[in-house]
Amino acid sequence: MKDKIIGIDLGGTSAKMAIISLTGEVLEKWSVSTNILEEGTHIVPNLIESLKERIELYKMKETDFLGIGMGSPGKVDADAKTVIGAYNLNWSTLQEIGKAFGEKFDIPFFIENDANIAALGEQWRGAGEGALDCITVTLGTGVGGGVVVNGQLVRGVNGAAGEIGHLTIDTEGHFDCTCGKKGCLETVASATGIMHLARKFAQEYVGDSEVKAQLDDGADVNSKDIFDAAKEGDYFALQVVDHFAHYLGLACSHLANTLNPSKIVLAGGVALAGDFLLNKVNEQFMGYCFPQIRNNETLVLAKLGNDAGIMGAAQLVKLQSVEG
Amino acid sequence: MKDKIIGIDLGGTSAKMAIISLTGEVLEKWSVSTNILEEGTHIVPNLIESLKERIELYKMKETDFLGIGMGSPGKVDADAKTVIGAYNLNWSTLQEIGKAFGEKFDIPFFIENDANIAALGEQWRGAGEGALDCITVTLGTGVGGGVVVNGQLVRGVNGAAGEIGHLTIDTEGHFDCTCGKKGCLETVASATGIMHLARKFAQEYVGDSEVKAQLDDGADVNSKDIFDAAKEGDYFALQVVDHFAHYLGLACSHLANTLNPSKIVLAGGVALAGDFLLNKVNEQFMGYCFPQIRNNETLVLAKLGNDAGIMGAAQLVKLQSVEG
Structure with a gap:
């Protein structure tokens, strides 16, 4: 009886692996370190070996599994089941x-890119549970995204749907993006983007601010430090966070006005700033939303x-098994 | 054999009706005028009477039809098959x-709102033919939109997906929108929006321009006049069109970066300005698109x-019949 799924989340440091029930219960979970030496040729054999061992260890059979789902960095071809250009894996x-x-x-x-997989996970058993239309915006070093509509992942014609980090949001184009454009959401709303804003405002700000002084001293200030200072009422840091919230709220309103999803999930390291961040972004979001869809419960934390x-890798298997 | 579909496109002046084959051939087409008197109570009985007459005239039987599809103004509840707040129908x-x-x-x-129905039509047998992911932006008095993803209409949780006219695109918020916000795409990229821009620039423009002189004289200048003047090289009109193209190109880039559709169809009266308009908008669009999805063939005219x-009403029947 095919009542289990294998989910693999491949990252540059380690791969998380799990055996998950059809209803989303994690039965077993482990991880293997990612060996990127020799052009990453060891990665897949190591995953396969680890999986073989575990299936034997848990006294399971291959016929117990509906499928193996995997999320990977890089450019994934879901049909050909190949990956190219995952530079953190060599x-x-x-x-x-x-x-x-x-x-x-x-x-x-089955395989899919990691931003889409995370979106499927949150939509299946996370903050978007029960939402047929759900968008996840992952705020990390960059900004990634995944779009689920009618319960299905949206891939787009080039497999590039969900490039939410590259919405042109700062139309004045203050900062260059790695993609070659200027003013992408990623340049102002990622961990890197928050530091762009902080350095810009630091040039102009004349009041007292401990975190600004640290920044000016060349100390290792990061986006978490900025949020922590803002929470404590540092005016400089609040100015940075307010601009971040304006840009992110505007971008989320574009998603809402276009797709009217029941949930937009904020995920990733930056979103760990929690309700403080959520409330700031939501205030901006609500002002930019079409009145009919304004809803205080649309924006949520992962x-x-x-x-x-x-979880998303397991849900990918479920969706593809139904499709096939 | 159910090899035909009835499509109805209800508007404030007339209702267009057609009998269409399953493959999209228009077999018969006619229209009835819309009588909005007495709170629009005659509208539906007139449609029904006309349809009964035609089915008899063409010697067809009810069993020949897979379904009746209808597009309507106002707020449509597709599940309950009701309409409310269609003020142009009373x-x-x-x-x-x-x-x-x-x-x-x-x-x-089956029934659906008219912007969604038009989008389904263009996606089925129009400029988006063959495109599973296709967005239609209708530029008329306002700006409407319809989103098709994976071949299915996207409705959203409140049935308000596709409110592309209310993307906040002019973040400086020069003009008030009918929805209560400022800076909506509709305030700068509809027939009305183009006249907003023209009047704004007329206050500042000091050079020679025939169309500006007419505007200043209080003549009845419309968006077509502005486009015609721009095509002839009127510098004032070109300035207006360039701003229009910037706003619309930016909005279309948001759609492309989020959903990566194969086609974004520009429809409606304003789009009759044709290739001149398309090329101007496309130039802006390409600059704002994520490099991987830049494609000179994404933006097309309806x-x-x-x-x-x-056509969209007929396609609605096909989609719903498969779903059901």
Whole structure:
């Protein structure tokens, strides 16, 4: 009886792996470190070996599994089950991951990019649980996104749907983006973006501010320090956070006015600033939303944390198994 | 054999009606004038009577039809098959349209708002033909929109997906929108919006311009006049069109970066300015798109003109019949 799913969340430091029930209960969970040496050629064999060991250890059979789902960095071709250009894994050339798993397991294998997988996880069993239309915005070093509509992942014609980090939000284009454009959401609403804003305002700010003084002294100030200072009422830090919230609230309003989802989930390291961040962004969001869809419960914080990837990988298997 | 569909496109002046094959061939087409007197109580009975007459005239049977699809102004509840707040039809109270058709025909009936229906039409047999992901932006007195993802209409949790006219695009908020916000796309990219921009620039412009002189004289200048003057090289009019194109190109880039559709269709009266308009908007659009999805063929002009409504209504029946 195929009552279990294997979820794999592959990252640059480690791969999280889990055996999950069809209803989303994590039965077993472990991780393996990611060995990126020799152009990342050890990564997939290590995943396969670890999985074989665990299946034996838990006295399970291949026929117990509906499928193996995997989230990966880089450019993923979900149909061909390949990955290219995952530079944090040293994968610059095409990786035939589906083929490698297919040779070792008689279990259907599915793969998707990690931002989409995290979005599926939050929509299935996280902050978007029960929401057929749910968008996840992941605020980390950059800004990633995943869009679920009618319960299905939206991939787009080039597999590039959900590039929410590259919405042109700062139309004055203060900061260059890694994508070659200026003014992308990522340049003002990621961990990096918050530091862009902080350095910009530091040049102009003349009042007292401890965190600004640290920044001017060349100390290692990060986005968490800015949020912590803002929470304590530091006026300089509040100015930075207010601008961050304006840009992110505006971007989320574009998503809401276009797709009217029941949930927009804020995830990633920056979102750990919690309700303080959520309330600031929500205030801006509400002002930019079409009145008919204004709803104080649309914007929410992610719930699954580091488990979003393994849960989303499992949900990918469920969705693809129904489709197929 | 259910090999035909009835499509109805209800408008404030007339209702267009058609009998359409399953593959999108218009077999018969006619229209009836819309009588909005007595709170619009004659509208639905007139549609039903006309349809009964035509089915008899063409010697068809009710069993020939897969369904009746209808696009309507106002707030449509697709599940309850009702409409409320269609003020150009004098429908301020709830209209039980599905019930009325159900009492007179033994044919499944489906209804959807007119912007969504037009989007379905263009996606099925118009400029978006063959595109599973396709967004239509209708530039008329206001700006409407419809979003098709994975071949399905996106309704959103409040049925308010596709409110593209209310994306906050002019963040300086020069003009008030009818929705209560400022700076909506509709305030700068509709027929009305273009005249907002023209009047604003007329206050500042000091050079020679025939169309500006007419505007200052209080003549009846409309958005078509502005586009015509711009095509002839009028510098004032070009300035207006360039700003219009910037705002619309930016809004379309938000749609593309979020959903990566194969087509974004520009429809409605303003889009009749044709390739001149398309090229101006596309130039801005390309600059704001994430590099990976930049494609000179994403933005296209609508193809179906006034037939978008009847075609979309027929496609609604096909989609719902598969779902059901």
